[in-house]
Amino acid sequence: MASAAAPAAQSAPPSLSLPPSQFARLQPHAYLLAHLSPPATSNQPSIRANGRAPSQFRITSANTGSLTHTNGSAVVRVGDTTAVCGVRAELLPTEDIASWSVSRSAAATTNKRRKLTDPTQKLTEEIGDESDLDADADDQSHIEDLNLLVPNLSLSTGCAPGFIPGAPPSSLAQSLSHQILALLHTTRLVRAEDLRVWYQPPNLGAEDLERHNESEQMDVDAEEAGEKDKEIKAFWVLYIDVMIVSLAGNPFDAAWASVLAALRDTKLPRAWWDIDNEMVVCSDAVSESHKLTLRGMPVASSFCVFEADAAAGWRAVIIPDAEEERQIEESNRKGVQRRWILADPDGYEEGLTQERACIVVDKKQGGKGKLVIVKMEKNGGWALDSEELRKLVDISAKRWEDVRQVIGQC
């Protein structure tokens, strides 16, 4: 059974002439199992059907700025899975927000509060971006309340045989869109400050004050008054559209990497409130546009669990206890392996596995800080417990370095 696919057997033609590709289609489970557990006599390493080691990811490449009509774009390829992401920015004037006049008063009070705590903030700013997170905690709600980030993922591109082009979004596409949005919110990747268009009314009273009294005290007061009048006139809304052009398993990793690369590439034009026309106008000079400053760089890595026993999913009457399971695992360490954790599964492997895990990690201070887990999911089985998840977090940390290089280069 195993020799059908092994390269060693190809030199000596097997008696049953069945090419490996047909065997893979007829007996997918046995085919993958034969690769992962070759007979001890053959001296073959345990390797996946696609030639990767169990914890090896596919080759990832990224390219940014491919689309000219967007504010930022990226194409990310993870093996044969390709995601194209475009970010378009649109202005949302605050007068179009129905609840703005109500919520603005709340914003003004928080502004005042921040000014009161200003001296302490300057001290903590030097410590790191932790304090910056706290300071932005309340205005982050702008992004969530006003829906300033609108991601959408489309699978109806003819990316895989199962997805009909032009069909309504499948539940997979919808849940992937939701996962991207939820991850954007929890990681707070985009800063609300980058998306605001401020207006500072000219301080007409300042001259008077200065003529009256040259003292510094008055000057500070005038500045304070000016700061207070500063108001938000519009927001940038980022429409983040991801098209999975080719799907060969693991769409989330590729989609998230493309969103990340596209946001890093995004440039917003300089916008200001034109008081004569009473509207927000933008500058078309590229030199005046500014890039988004993102918080951190979370990287997703997905895994699946391949069970050696094809019936493990349903012959459930004899499921061992969690404790027994651990003992079996210990005793089997040298013997036959029962299951494999496969990193970055391709389409073929996804069809053969039920249990999935997805871990999103980030490292603070550009990779020198400590590892932070942003999201950890595991579902569809009982093989992964804390011990296995700890290993997966370590693998994800390595993956973070690789993806950072790939995205950083483009």
Place this chain on the structure above:
Amino acid sequence: MVGPTTSLTPLSRADGSASYQCPATGANILGSVNAPIELPGRRDALKPEDATVEVFIKPGTAPGGVGERYVEGIIKSMLGRLVLGREKSYARRGIVVTLAIVGGESKPRGDSYLTVLPALLQTSLLALLSASVPLSMTFSATVLGVNTLGEIIREPAPTDAAAATSLHVLAFSSKGHLLLNESRGSFDFDTWERIRQRALTICHGTLSGSPDGDVAMVEDVDGQPLEGVVRETVEDKYHQDYAWKIDAA
């Protein structure tokens, strides 16, 4: 800690149903299960020897959106692994789980849904038991939050959940396996280990296994373990249904 309020088979037309109310998170869920039924859209080419699990979630105040699709996917893949879909009369047929969020906070767009997820899972389990769908094991689920001080909050209220640095939903099988983990926010692995330990205690109590393999569930600070809530709900229902027989005896 006030435990959840549950009832089995509150609906008479469905094959099985359950309601579940969690006082801490404020979630109030009504669930129904119809099984086994013929599914019109089912393709025979897709796993012909297995049953299909379908999950529908109806939020309280709004039509379902992408967030619901996502939670449906989570519950579906979890139940799909527990339901014995190859039992007699289940192959090629469907198990339809419908969960309606009757009370509690409405979810804004892009919300992680983690605070109601355990209640949805518990309701679906009770409804499946009420419909006597064959399962390989039962489970219990809980949600834990970690606040800015690093303290673990059990089943955080909506305001606590909004302020928490990370939220974790864990489900444990009746045999002690970790069936589901959904964690959001920023945390490190050691924190998660603490969370897992606490969640296991909430679901199973402090285990004191006796030599004959019987596991006694002991009450502690966390009140009655959730695994016991499932058992008691079913026991109560049986007592009610067989009251005539018990009285006669």
